[in-house]
Amino acid sequence: MDTTENAVNLSDRIAGELPYLRRYARSLTGSQASGDRYAIATLEAILEDRSAFEHDTRARVVLYKCFHAIWSSTGNPTPEGEDQSPGAAGRAQHLLGKLTPNTREALLLSTVEEFSIDDIATIMHTDRDEVRHLIATARSDMEAATTGRIMVIEDEPIIAADLSAIVEELGHTVTGVARTRSEATDLGNRERPDLILADIQLADNSSGIDAVNDLLTAMPDTPVIFITAFPERLLTGDRPEPAFLISKPYKEDQVQSAVSQAMFFSSTETLRA
Secondary structure (H helix, E strand, O other), X not given: OOHHHHHHHHHHHHHHHHHHHHHHHHHHHOOXXXXXXXXXXXXXXXXXXXXXXXXXXXXXXXXXXXXXXHHXXXXXXXXXXXXXXXXXXXXXXXXXXXXXXXXXXXXXXXXXXXXXXXXXXXXXXXXXXXXXXXXXXXXXXXXXXXXXXXXXXXXXXXXXXXXXXXXXXXXXXXXXXXXXXXXXXHHHHHXXXXXXXXXXXXXXXXXXXHHHHHHHHHOOOOOEEEEXXXXXXXXXXXXXXXXXXXXXXXXXXXXXXXXXHHOOOOOOOOOOO
């Protein structure tokens, strides 16, 4: 296989993983624009030097490792010291600045991105024991940092009950469960949540995206976590995307991690259907 063929294959492999890297970057930064800047910087670095891919065939691991080299080089992207940002966004960033370094990254890589401990150690350039310590610390730090009121938009009763139990175990209060767009709008306006956990496809074929957009008109600073069996439909880069996205079937620790992360951020960019 010649050099040109190798380059094409590498490009294809990276392209297949890029939407998930962008999801991870948004989870770290809390916004699509900021996350995408890091993803673009990663691609630019790879174009300059592809040597890392010559020694490891696991394109996904190397891609995230390249991202982390850039992410780490920026230091701590969240404000340090006394926060100067106004409102809920400032409070969120202030909390982030107090977390133990590298803990959120390890937790997200383990839960949402589903890397093994060995792979996370490679990505973060550390050892397995340190990765386990970082994950445990992240859970403790984040779960103790803040609690709030969470609204669930989900049409399957068993899934809705499971999601409610997971967030309640974290110390949050569930304001209620909505099965349709209209129920979600009514519930959200009646019981203002601190966070929305939403499925995409609802009982009457209405859209969870539309329901969330309705609610964010009145409460634009409310973070949202979307859960979908078809994440690739929301990871195209063609429109504003959610900062927090979980694939179905989900795992309990994925929901726990995403909820803890999202509670730190006060705004979610609105999706347009």
